[in-house]
Amino acid sequence: MSEPKKFLIGGQWRAGQTTFTVRFPYTGEPVAEVCSPGDDDLEAAVQSAQRGARVMRKLPAHERSAILRRLHAQMEARTEELVNALVMEGGKTKKAARGEVARAKQTVFVASEEARRIPGEVVNMDWTKDGENRIGIVRRFPLGVILCIAPFNYPLNLACHKVAPALAAGNAFILKPASATPLSALLLGEMLLEAGAPPEAVNVVTCSGAQAENLVRDERIAMFSFTGSSDVGWHLKRVCGRKRAALELGGNAAAIVHEDANVGYAAKRIAFGGFTNAGQNCISVQRVLIHRPIYNETVETLLDEINALQVGDPRLEETDVGPMITERAAMQAEAWVEEALRQGARKLLGNGRQGALLPPTVLSDVNREMKVSCQEVFAPVITLQPYDTFEEAIALANSTDYGLQGGVFTRDLGRIMQAYEEIEVGGLQVNDVSTFRVDHMPYGGVKASGMGREGVKYAIEEMTEPKLMVINLNG
Structure with missing residues (x-):
């Protein structure tokens, strides 16, 4: 040196x-x-x-x-x-x-x-x-x-x-x-x-x-x-x-995917928003809330998008997901995932940690008391949860101490305006993920x-x- x-x-x-x-x-x-x-x-x-x-x-x-x-x-x-x-x-x-x-x-x-x-x-x-x-x-x-x-x-x-x-x-x-x-x-x-x-x-x-x-x-x-x-x-x-x-x-942003959404586009954006910078982003997608009629289709499409991400050495041009900032940070995220699994969650994707490198991890069957749901993971980890009504999705999105940004995928103007009025965040992205930010827009959060x-x-x-x-x- x-x-x-x-x-x-x-x-x-x-x-x-x-x-x-x-x-x-x-x-x-x-x-x-x-x-x-x-x-x-x-x-x-x-x-x-x-x-x-x-x-x-x-x-x-x-x-x-x-x-x-x-x-x-x-x-x-x-x-x-x-x-x-x-x-x-x-x-x-x-x-x-x-x-x-x-x-x-x-x-x-x-x-x-x-x-x-x-x-x-x-x-x-x-x-x-x-x-x-x-x-x-x-x-x-x-x-x-x-x-x-x-x-x-x-x-x-x-x-x-x-x-x-x-x-x-x-x-x-x-x-x-x-x-x-x-x-x-x-x-x-x-x-x-x-x-x-x-x-x-x-x-x-x-x-x-x-x-x-x-x-x-x-x-x-x-x-x-x-x-x-x-x-x-x-x-x-x-x-x-x-x-x-x-x-x-901090944040633990939600992405709502309603039945009238473009599922393929939503899945592509969620894969980006949940795993760019190894999930170390305060507006990273952490909680994906999916309308039950399209739940299986959306999960399958999303897993395909995530599996296509290249994981490894950040010095290589083709790498999409690199290491977390330290091995200790990766170990903490891994511990939260293991705790959620013991509490009843199911792992759909994630092959285990190697040093500071934690591969993209997807959990289903989560509840709001699990750390991966109610706290900020700040890691390449997302959770999937179905909902039955749009009102339920908004309530789930708000069931957190955080309120930085959120995303909602729907083509219905009434639902868009309802989400804008009722979701407790500093910024709402419509037909995009919470991770979207350009540098002249007002950016900040509410609550914690x-x-x-x-x-x-x-x-x-x-x-x-x-x-x-x-x-x-x-x-």
Whole structure:
């Protein structure tokens, strides 16, 4: 391996006192050594970000947009480097890694556009007599320092979903990547410096979770944006004090397939939505609810689609399903499957784990008390369950603490509108799976799945504060 990767504070690459190892999930072999910051380094990061916030606040929109356009160009030129980093640090398949890099570039490009059109408004004050001869103006102003905590499953694009709108809005940031997948975040920091971002505003700290919690508690941080598990996210919300929080947390999404659906298309999309990125996706399809009249046909078609997926080495172009992030994560998912089998579930597909590689697994005869039904598996595991009425399907979809996204396959407009009204999620996909996301749409959940919205325009709203000015024309 090469020299340890340094972390980035205020445009300076620092070594710290200790290092940790990033391993290729498929084989466990070391990929890189990464330096760990100490508490003094994190204090320097906060101070740097405070200075950076003052610089960013004064940058005009066209300059913020230009920085993001140049970042997009950097990412375009270094696409293969980013793809390889995602494959090696996270075990992501080549197909999925290319998809993530393409989406990350799109996220940055959209941010470069949105930087130029952060909205404001004129408020008509003369709705009342006291408001006569006054003009109200509302503009949005940056919050200051944004702490961005990114997960391992989409370490580049989800970092961009935090960093790009922060800069577009005129904030500085501190980015804390997941310890398993820091390499793409360090590349992002490097490219931002090359793109001409104010160095003080760009901080990438490869610190521990405990150190990140200390940053969340720091009153100098104006907002933190966290993507990760529900348990951790809600804990951080409890300890964050008065600062603003955006939480993109877990899910165990349902896909409803009604008798009037295109079964072949639904099966193809569910096979994609349940097993892309080895099921390590908060909007992954986990629960498939199938109308009883088409249950057998749908199950047969779905199993054919899943069997066609190529499982194995993520470095190979043809691989569809690679390893989970660690063997420990795969072992936990396997344990949940075995527990469900002991409780009466039936395994229709799944040949057993090999290290961190858990092949696509399909369970039937499940009930809502099983962990594979009521909790987030976050693995290549889906469950199948029949229903008799559409109302029953909606009730089953809602029988969870989570509410991130859902999918419903039907051609009936009445059922579509009923699902939209009644399914408790932040986003409903009609004739598609919950896993669908494009990067400018509002994205976020309800219930245990979080608070706030991502999608560049909506993240900018979270990262800015509206301020009113009233001008008295009589003065």
